[in-house]
Amino acid sequence: MQLYPLKLVTVVGETVIMDDIAKEGQQLGASGYTLSEVVGQGSRSARNVIVGASKTMKCEFVVPMDLAEKILKHVSYTYFEHYACIAWLSDVQVVRGEAYVAK
Amino acid sequence: MQLYPLKLVTVVGETVIMDDIAKEGQQLGASGYTLSEVVGQGSRSARNVIVGASKTMKCEFVVPMDLAEKILKHVSYTYFEHYACIAWLSDVQVVRGEAYVAK
Amino acid sequence: MQLYPLKLVTVVGETVIMDDIAKEGQQLGASGYTLSEVVGQGSRSARNVIVGASKTMKCEFVVPMDLAEKILKHVSYTYFEHYACIAWLSDVQVVRGEAYVAK
Amino acid sequence: MLTIPCATLCWHIPALFAVFNAEQLGRIVESLERNLLTPIPLCFVLGLICTQIHGGIKIPKELYLAIAIFLLMSIGFIGGHELAHEYQEHGISTIWKPALATLVLGCLTPITSYVVLHYLGRLSIADSAGIAAHYGSTSAVTYAVANSFVEQTQHPANSFLPTLVTILECPGIAIALVLGAALSARERATKASASGAPVRESKLGEALYEVMTGQSIMLMAGLLVIGFISTLFMDTKGFQPFYDFFQSKGMLFRGALCIFLLEMGLVAGERLGDLRKVGPFLVAFGIVMPLIHGFAGVYLGHLAGLNLGGCTVLGAIVASASYIAAPPAVRLTLPEANPTLSITAALAITFPFNIAFGIPIYFEMAKWVGAT
Amino acid sequence: MLTIPCATLCWHIPALFAVFNAEQLGRIVESLERNLLTPIPLCFVLGLICTQIHGGIKIPKELYLAIAIFLLMSIGFIGGHELAHEYQEHGISTIWKPALATLVLGCLTPITSYVVLHYLGRLSIADSAGIAAHYGSTSAVTYAVANSFVEQTQHPANSFLPTLVTILECPGIAIALVLGAALSARERATKASASGAPVRESKLGEALYEVMTGQSIMLMAGLLVIGFISTLFMDTKGFQPFYDFFQSKGMLFRGALCIFLLEMGLVAGERLGDLRKVGPFLVAFGIVMPLIHGFAGVYLGHLAGLNLGGCTVLGAIVASASYIAAPPAVRLTLPEANPTLSITAALAITFPFNIAFGIPIYFEMAKWVGAT
Amino acid sequence: MLTIPCATLCWHIPALFAVFNAEQLGRIVESLERNLLTPIPLCFVLGLICTQIHGGIKIPKELYLAIAIFLLMSIGFIGGHELAHEYQEHGISTIWKPALATLVLGCLTPITSYVVLHYLGRLSIADSAGIAAHYGSTSAVTYAVANSFVEQTQHPANSFLPTLVTILECPGIAIALVLGAALSARERATKASASGAPVRESKLGEALYEVMTGQSIMLMAGLLVIGFISTLFMDTKGFQPFYDFFQSKGMLFRGALCIFLLEMGLVAGERLGDLRKVGPFLVAFGIVMPLIHGFAGVYLGHLAGLNLGGCTVLGAIVASASYIAAPPAVRLTLPEANPTLSITAALAITFPFNIAFGIPIYFEMAKWVGAT
Ligand SMILES: Nc1ncnc2c1ncn2[C@@H]1O[C@H](COP(=O)(O)O)[C@@H](O)[C@H]1O
Ligand SMILES: Nc1ncnc2c1ncn2[C@@H]1O[C@H](COP(=O)(O)O)[C@@H](O)[C@H]1O
Ligand SMILES: Nc1ncnc2c1ncn2[C@@H]1O[C@H](COP(=O)(O)O)[C@@H](O)[C@H]1O
Ligand code: NA
Ligand code: NA
Ligand code: NA
Numbered sequence A, B, C: 001m002q003l004y005p006l007k008l009v010t011v012v013g014e015t016v017i018m019d020d021i022a023k024e025g026q027q028l029g030a031s032g033y034t035l036s037e038v039v040g041q042g043s044r045s046a047r048n049v050i051v052g053a054s055k056t057m058k059c060e061f062v063v064p065m066d067l068a069e070k071i072l073k074h075v076s077y078t079y080f081e082h083y084a085c086i087a088w089l090s091d092v093q094v095v096r097g098e099a100y101v102a103k
Numbered sequence D, E, F: 001m002l003t004i005p006c007a008t009l010c011w012h013i014p015a016l017f018a019v020f021n022a023e024q025l026g027r028i029v030e031s032l033e034r035n036l037l038t039p040i041p042l043c044f045v046l047g048l049i050c051t052q053i054h055g056g057i058k059i060p061k062e063l064y065l066a067i068a069i070f071l072l073m074s075i076g077f078i079g080g081h082e083l084a085h086e087y088q089e090h091g092i093s094t095i096w097k098p099a100l101a102t103l104v105l106g107c108l109t110p111i112t113s114y115v116v117l118h119y120l121g122r123l124s125i126a127d128s129a130g131i132a133a134h135y136g137s138t139s140a141v142t143y144a145v146a147n148s149f150v151e152q153t154q155h156p157a158n159s160f161l162p163t164l165v166t167i168l169e170c171p172g173i174a175i176a177l178v179l180g181a182a183l184s185a186r187e188r189a190t191k192a193s194a195s196g197a198p199v200r201e202s203k204l205g206e207a208l209y210e211v212m213t214g215q216s217i218m219l220m221a222g223l224l225v226i227g228f229i230s231t232l233f234m235d236t237k238g239f240q241p242f243y244d245f246f247q248s249k250g251m252l253f254r255g256a257l258c259i260f261l262l263e264m265g266l267v268a269g270e271r272l273g274d275l276r277k278v279g280p281f282l283v284a285f286g287i288v289m290p291l292i293h294g295f296a297g298v299y300l301g302h303l304a305g306l307n308l309g310g311c312t313v314l315g316a317i318v319a320s321a322s323y324i325a326a327p328p329a330v331r332l333t334l335p336e337a338n339p340t341l342s343i344t345a346a347l348a349i350t351f352p353f354n355i356a357f358g359i360p361i362y363f364e365m366a367k368w369v370g371a372t
Helices: A017-029 A064-079 B015-028 B064-081 C015-028 C067-081 D003-036 D039-052 D059-089 D096-120 D125-136 D140-152 D163-167 D169-184 D185-196 D200-213 D214-233 D235-245 D251-272 D275-303 D308-319 D328-335 D339-368 E003-036 E039-052 E061-090 E098-122 E126-138 E139-154 E160-171 E173-183 E186-197 E200-212 E215-233 E238-245 E251-272 E274-302 E309-317 E324-333 E339-366 F003-036 F041-051 F060-092 F098-118 F125-136 F140-152 F163-170 F171-183 F185-195 F200-213 F216-233 F237-245 F253-271 F275-303 F306-317 F324-333 F339-369
Strands: A002-013 A034-043 A056-063 A083-096 B003-014 B034-043 B056-063 B085-095 C004-013 C035-040 C057-061 C085-097
Touching: A002 A017, A002 A064, A002 C085, A002 F339, A017 A034, A017 A056, A017 A064, A017 F140, A017 F324, A034 C057, A034 D096, A056 A064, A056 B034, A064 A083, A064 C085, A064 D308, A064 E215, A083 B003, A083 C067, B003 B015, B003 B064, B003 E173, B015 B034, B015 B056, B015 B064, B015 D328, B034 F200, B056 B064, B056 C035, B056 E251, B056 F171, B064 B085, B064 C057, B064 C085, B064 E173, B064 E186, B085 C004, B085 C015, C004 C015, C015 C035, C015 C057, C015 C067, C015 D003, C015 E324, C057 D140, C067 C085, C067 E200, C067 F339, D003 D039, D003 D339, D039 D140, D039 D251, D039 E215, D059 D163, D059 D214, D059 D235, D059 D251, D059 E061, D059 E200, D059 E251, D059 F060, D096 D125, D096 D163, D096 D169, D096 D275, D096 D308, D125 D275, D125 D328, D125 D339, D125 F275, D140 D163, D140 D251, D140 D308, D140 D339, D140 F237, D163 D169, D163 D214, D163 D308, D163 E039, D169 D185, D169 D200, D185 F140, D214 D235, D214 F041, D235 D251, D235 F253, D251 E061, D251 E238, D251 F060, D275 D308, D275 D339, D275 F275, D328 D339, D328 F140, E003 E039, E003 E339, E039 E139, E039 E251, E039 E339, E039 F216, E061 E160, E061 E238, E061 E251, E061 F060, E098 E126, E098 E160, E098 E274, E098 F339, E126 E173, E126 E274, E126 E339, E139 E309, E160 E173, E160 E309, E173 E186, E173 E324, E186 E274, E215 E238, E215 F125, E251 E339, E251 F237, E274 E309, E274 E339, E309 E339, E324 E339, E339 F003, F003 F041, F003 F339, F041 F253, F041 F339, F060 F163, F060 F216, F098 F125, F098 F163, F098 F171, F098 F275, F098 F306, F125 F171, F125 F275, F125 F339, F140 F163, F140 F339, F163 F216, F163 F306, F171 F185, F171 F200, F171 F324, F185 F324, F216 F237, F216 F324, F237 F253, F275 F306, F275 F339, F306 F324, F306 F339, F324 F339
Parallel strands: none
Antiparallel strands: A002 A056, A002 A083, A034 A056, A034 B034, A034 C035, A083 B085, A083 C085, B003 B056, B003 B085, B034 B056, B034 C035, B085 C085, C004 C057, C004 C085, C035 C057
16 A cells, blocks of 8 residues: 655634635645534634634645645635634645645 | 644544533633534444434544643543543644643 | 554545445444545546535544555545545544454 | 322222223224324334335434424424413413322322332343433423324313423433432442542533423423413414414424424334344333323323313323433433433334324223213 | 337427427417426526526525425325325226336336437447436426426326326336446456455445435335325325325425525536536437437327326426436446536436426427327 | 705704603503514524523524525515516506615615714724624514514505615625725735735625625525516416415414524524623614614605605614624625624624614604604
8 A cells, every 4th residue: 555645734714714715725736625514612713703604614635745834824824813713734644645746 | 834743632422422521621721622523433332322413523622742631531531431432642733833832 | 641553544535435435444344433524625526526415525444554554445446446535544642542453 | 189199090000901901992993093094103104114124214413403493392382372371261270280290290200210120120220210311201292293193083182281291391300310310329439539530420410400491491481481472462363373383283283293203213213223232121111111101191180180182192291201301411410321221212112102002092091081 | 019109209209390390389488488487497597597696595405405305205295195086086097007108118218318328429338327327217306397387287287197206216227227237347347356346346236225215215105105095094184284284286395396496506507517518419418318208208198198287297207317316326336427427417408408498398299199 | 865864864863862752652662562572572582591591492503594595585585576566556666766765775874884883982994894884784584573563563564675675785785895995905905015915805806796696685686586577477376375485474484583583592692791892882882873774764764755664664674784694794804803893783782672672663763754
């Protein structure tokens, strides 16, 4: 089994920005993304809750290191100040991982 | 991009205890939590299914190592014997991670 | 706190195959699995979307290394060619992890 | 005042079955047929069959919850409406006796259940108390089906029956949980001291509060008050659309009940496999206990002045076991109790038994004790 | 007995279009107008428009599923009710011929589809079989819309039409999948031997079973039986609320259909972009094949004794393509088949074509073959 | 033409309260009682109470969304139906003036709100503009409740009021967002240059487009057109089931409104704790601003020729604040604005105030300005 070391970028934040984050991640070069609905609480989330829609979402990208940095930088510059969100990175070994490295 | 090494604590278990686990994690010092609905099967889960509500939930905490240990200890002592649940730890690199270290 | 190093296998793919993947993972020896509904986009997912049902699911297994390899091999041989899916591995430290090693 | 009916009750039980063997069996069978061959129980059967052949019917959880909310609101609202009429005509003179009888039944049934389970069935303290909490409470859907049944037989129940459902919801769970917590205190104390975690101790109060302010009670009691107030203050024309929406004889209520019972059939069907796990004692318990509790309900209801339909419905709700409010409360306070036992008994044995056979039997019981 | 109608059918097709060009076109246009300017197709159009301007309408998946469940239950229940009346009056004498005709159509349409797709359209075996599975089955919503249409024209269909929908659901999918699996066996065998994974081989049986016990069939057939039984055993008054809840002329059914078609418009609209991907052949297929299948349905329906409305509705359901039961079954058994092709054809071409133009055309066809 | 009514308006306000103190207070209280003791506001109160005692009522998000979709479709469809009748009888002669008045109110209310918030309340530019966007738009549920109220008082509003709701939805949000974006341009420019991220700049256009093609507008305007067209082209019998399903006096609409207000009570109740955070100025704003906007609506409505019910309902919708369309739009374009302020004001202050007290007050105002 040939595995390829990549990074998993996880962003959890207010629903209102998560679609944009997913799309911007793809624009920066991610081959795909995985979104899911979650419920959360954090230092700012109480302040920022919006009615009538799922409150928080999680977005994951499987990407090479350089792209991971780019995405995290973009997300942190664009959204961290005014929106409730958290982002982290972890190491993953991906099956047929070549496919997820930007051409 | 300045990243901060922290731990991601993941607990998956019966819905009936997960709200308590999330709150107790915060009481122990976690700055927040992220909950999501899942469906699962394990060694005990068949026995413990409850009708009329989502069966299982996942709770995640991004915390420093010492707090991670505290949460895992608490969860394992309090819930492992009688409730269906599983808990694990992994390494993450968190953006602006200082914010998630208990003051 | 005694923690046990194991692997977390994550598979994200079309809903239509995910129940089978979960069951086949158990047949290969996993002690359990955790499924959740997600929404995703990838290189092939646009082509493979099916109406009237949740489009994508995520399946997670906490297993020892050898079993992780087996599951990934099985999934990649059986489903990667014709179905939209992605699979990866990561390191986790599991509470009372002995319970999740196949007898 | 209470010891006399209790004694009479005990005296009646064997006589009851003796008589049933002879004359009324035919009428019960006929009544069963009329009951079973209607859409509501048939939808339950469809759900059962679907699980057995691994069919593909899936009711989304949210639809199930939406229907449950509607049914509870409906029971409460129409209950409040009818209560207002009753109150305007008779004050509380006709109501206080049935209400007291219901309260008594709510306090006795968890105890009878516990005693039978622990001493006869030799189940552990936690398991006995957990199951007793289910059988001490009631099932709003069983109420709805029983109410439909008596309306179809042209013997509608007294108008204030929904009030009795509300009264019956809580006490049984509370008593069983307190009993279980007290009796297993020593076991739990030793364990807690070993692990150093006193956390769980405090969850009894929490769980009791959660039962008393749970969704079922809040919606039924809340809409009861709303139905009561708006009946008093609104003119008929303005009230009509609300009445049409919630009324229990209407198409929405009956139709929603069909879909709900389909889902109940699916859930009960998935539990059928657990019947072997729970053993013959619990299967027998799940059938005989409702008959005894049902008869107690019918009998006390008759003493309290309920009509034929009212006695039948009170019998059915006393006989029924909770599978919505009780499970999470028991899970939190008595974690050692095995939930498979209680839920299988309540859902896969007692619920279908009541829907199919119990309700017509309580109807015959009610006739037999002389209710009209 | 079958070859004669088939021959006559082939003979009729060119004649059909010749005649349509001359006289009846005006009536079709008028009929179209009367059909299109009603809430049900207009809601579909609203959904289409919304996707094209990237509007914000979002129907929660659970609402969509809840309505689908209600519509299927409703079709089945009212079908069973009407069947019971028909059966009480005429036995099975009026029913067996249409039922047989429907079964024949269910077996022929996947084959005609496959032949046209593979030999005329030069699609791969898997793609041809996959699409054929969709066109061999039927769409319950197309049934519901066609039924509304004929009721609005004062020519209600024979009462047992829902039974025919149930009959038409499965055979087409089964035949196409078996065909596809058999014909692509060699391809798949070689691949399987290379990867050493025989797992997929076994999924045909599984998938066929899943189709036959799928949600659509279970709900329609199950409620058909329930409707049948409860019509026979219940008195009218008790039956009424269930009838009111499920009846297809009632406000709930019509209203639910509006919301469902809004969602269908949203889904079809998202697929419009794929029209370019699927190419002109499949677009033509998605329009012409329904016309041919529709005429076959109308014609055989007429031979089997259906009335004007009945012929129209049978034409519509034979012409329609499944987009609920077929896709997952095809995905599991023929993974090489590109789902974009089949779903775009069924959902973005044939479904809207039938809703807007097909149904009035089948109505004129039915008049033209002499149905009354 | 506009300056005169504005001037008159300002002149009227103090007089209004003077008169209210003396004579009409009694009638308002009576009216309040008749309004408050009905199921719709009582369900809201039940929701409030439930959150305060930490009760267990949980309305699934999908049920809430499904009801919202139904209410919006219903308002639109019946609006289109009534508009078609109005149009057939009077052409646009009776409609254009109220439509224009509504547009004017939609453009003025965000500006008055902004001015009061920023200059009187000393809130930041972003917060002022964000809250102004909420108060410049409208709440469809407030419309529905106001409409129920005037129907219950036997003074139904003019038939084309739903059209006015549709007109009022967008302009207020758009104007406030553009205002906010323009005024905070400098602040945002400096920040953007520091971080090097010009991304956010472009989201104003996006957000405006999303508001104008949002769910509320698409469903209300879409169904308005559908209701209009199908009224013109369908016969009454065919139209009836759609009318029954959607009609605002019917059981479905009223019942759905009960459940919706229960959920609104739950959401508003969760916000009650934020009242302390938002401070006394915003609490006062959330009560006084609606009174002023409401009077403007009533007054201009009267000048434009609306009847008593129509003036009341126009007052209520002008007074109401959006809590569905506005929040995400504001969140995307003015991220510095604190959403707790705007949502708490709109949802936990103005909405309950309007439901409980505002609507009867606007009714008295309408009588007082002479509407009949
Ligand atoms: N320490 C944490 N662990 C896990 N999730 C968190 C943590 N802090 C914040 N979150 C998630 O991030 C969201 C936004 O957090 P915040 O910006 O801190 O309000 C919350 O709703 C949580 O879902
Ligand atoms: N090996 C495993 N891999 C992933 N999830 C698991 C595993 N074992 C248990 N789980 C999850 O943990 C829950 C409780 O497990 P258990 O206590 O083993 O019944 C299950 O419902 C699963 O969601
Ligand atoms: N780079 C990626 N990061 C995260 N999730 C991905 C990525 N690529 C694919 N996925 C997920 O895997 C599913 C199938 O991907 P694909 O096979 O590439 O179409 C998608 O729907 C996504 O949910
Ligand atoms: Na009971
Ligand atoms: Na077909
Ligand atoms: Na406003």
